[in-house]
Amino acid sequence: MIELKNISLRQGQFILSDVHWQIPSGSYSVLMGSSGSGKSTLVEIICGLRKPSHGQIIFNGNDVTHWRPAQRQVGYVPQDRALFPGITVRHQIAFGLVLRKVPDREINIRVNELSDVLHMDHLLDRLPEKLSGGEAQRVALARALAPSPTLICLDEPLSALDHDLHDEMCHLLKKVHAYAGITVLHITHSRYEAQRLSTHTFRISGGMVAPYQLGSAS
Numbered sequence: 001m002i003e004l005k006n007i008s009l010r011q012g013q014f015i016l017s018d019v020h021w022q023i024p025s026g027s028y029s030v031l032m033g034s035s036g037s038g039k040s041t042l043v044e045i046i047c048g049l050r051k052p053s054h055g056q057i058i059f060n061g062n063d064v065t066h067w068r069p070a071q072r073q074v075g076y077v078p079q080d081r082a083l084f085p086g087i088t089v090r091h092q093i094a095f096g097l098v099l100r101k102v103p104d105r106e107i108n109i110r111v112n113e114l115s116d117v118l119h120m121d122h123l124l125d126r127l128p129e130k131l132s133g134g135e136a137q138r139v140a141l142a143r144a145l146a147p148s149p150t151l152i153c154l155d156e157p158l159s160a161l162d163h164d165l166h167d168e169m170c171h172l173l174k175k176v177h178a179y180a181g182i183t184v185l186h187i188t189h190s191r192y193e194a195q196r197l198s199t200h201t202f203r204i205s206g207g208m209v210a211p212y213q214l215g216s217a218s
Contacts, residue, residue, distance in 0.1 A: 002023035008055055031187050073149045089139050094110075100147060123138075
């Protein structure tokens with residue numbers, strides 16, 4: 001379980017105050033909220049990219065508040081995907097494993113495994129500037145999954161995709177969740193995405209996070 005205890009942060013006019021939030025292990029949790037409500041800020045706090053002014057972040061009973069991002073076993077796909085220019089898809093996926101000094105043979109096995117799951121074998125030798133939006137999203141997802149994280153955070157992963165690609169990626173994300181067996185935190189303002197994907201849905205409003213009841217998907 002991921003647990004935020006008394007998390008507070010002030011950034012200009014934006015304030016989080018004593019946020020309490022539990023994300024169940026193995027869930028596909030969706031955090032909804034309007035633009036500027038703090039969704040991305042909470043993700044960055046969980047990933048270790050931003051430090052709260054007060055409070056604790058607990059991963060499966062361990063206080064990780066002061067752990068570096070690499071120690072937290074969190075995969076992160078930012079909204080802009082942040083692919084590295086001039087580096088092939090194969091090496092994009094392998095990046096985190098290379099940093100961890102994983103042997104080359106194990107890296108190749110993992111890259112091939114993920115490219116098969118995400119249907120991107122034909123993309124491995126391409127550069128990011130040659131990828132479509134949906135292809136780039138698959139690469140960013142594979143790169144985040146490669147080090148076998150216990151949690152993966154997706155910040156508005158489908159916002160830039162057209163309708164057909166949006167539905168295709170929803171299906172793929174459900175497949176990845178079942179395949180990897182990990183906790184997913186998906187940030188969105190889209191009720192449709194939450195209906196399609198979530199096992200648990202939350203909403204942030206006024207700096208507070210609470211469970212959110214969705215209606216039936218249309």
